[in-house]
Amino acid sequence: MRTEIFGHRGSAGTHPENTMISFKEAARVGADGIELDVQMTKDGELVIIHDETVNRTTNGKGWVKDLTLVEIKKLDASYKFKSKYGFCEIPTLKEVFKWAKSNNILINVELKNGLVQYKMLEEKTIALIKEYKYEKRVILSSFNHYGMVKCRQLSPTIEIALLFMEGIYEPWDYANRLQANSIHPYHPVAKKEIVIEAQKKGIKVRPFTVNDEKHMKRLASYPCSAIITDYPERAIQLLR
Incomplete structure (x- = not known):
């Protein structure tokens, strides 16, 4: 099995995260997918x-939830790459x-509804996916698993992925119970036996955020369904 490469927030190691220039860079270098974060x-x-x-x-300063789109659009999101x-x-x-x-790039949309409970975030995101007919191109993920259950209730076909930072016992069973298709664990808890057993049970595994070359090689050797990295070009050069 070929391990796919997803650019984390685009190509966040080399470009301003979660911006169009970052997504375009991930596509340019040949990433299979991009990961991005959605707020309201x-x-x-x-x-x-x-x-x-x-x-x-x-x-700028302030909460996303307290700013209008017009106010958000005035902000410079170049972050640490402004001079470049x-x-x-x-x-x-x-x-x-x-x-x-x-293009044909896959899009992992992470719903950021943990700290702030955005009303209608799941409904609006899924409505937009359907508008663009991206049901087969988008993966919805979140650390808020209640939100993932809600997404599954709203759509029986869009891929759902459960994000987690620490070990979950038999995560393939947990994923099946929530009708999720995949798990996105923090890479240190993506142990070989977990990856192999989950995928044997039909659950895809895409660890994040995999930036060290030795971890890229380790996870690709299992192999994982995909890795999510800030450096998609580096991963492609290493693993292809």
Whole structure:
């Protein structure tokens, strides 16, 4: 089995995370997929940003939930790469989906509904997936497994992935109980026996965030269904 390579927040090791320039770079180097994070603005728009606040990755301050889309769009999300790439907008999920019409890249949409309980986040995301007919191209994931159950109730066909940081006993059974198709564990807990048994039971395994070359090689040797990395070009050069 070939281990797929997903660019974490695009190509976050070399470009401003969760921006169009970062997603385009992951596609340019040949990544199989991208991973991105979805939050909701004050006026109910789906935007791509990891943190619940804009403080770390932009020149602004405040909670995403308290800012309108117009206010969000004024912020520079170039983060630590400002001197290299200049001004970068926070994109909407719709903008990413529109761009994805030009390629075949898979899209892992992580719903950030753990700390902030965004009303209608699951419904709006799934409605947009259906609008673009991306049911076979999108993987929905979250650390909030209640949200994943809700997604499964809303759609019987979109792939669902459970994110977790620590060991879960027999995660393939847990995934089956929640009607999830895959698990996305933090890479240190993606032990060989867990990966092999889960995939034997039909559950895909895509560990995150795999940036060290020895871990890339280890996980690809099992093999995992995919690895999620900040450095998709490095992973492709190593594993292809």
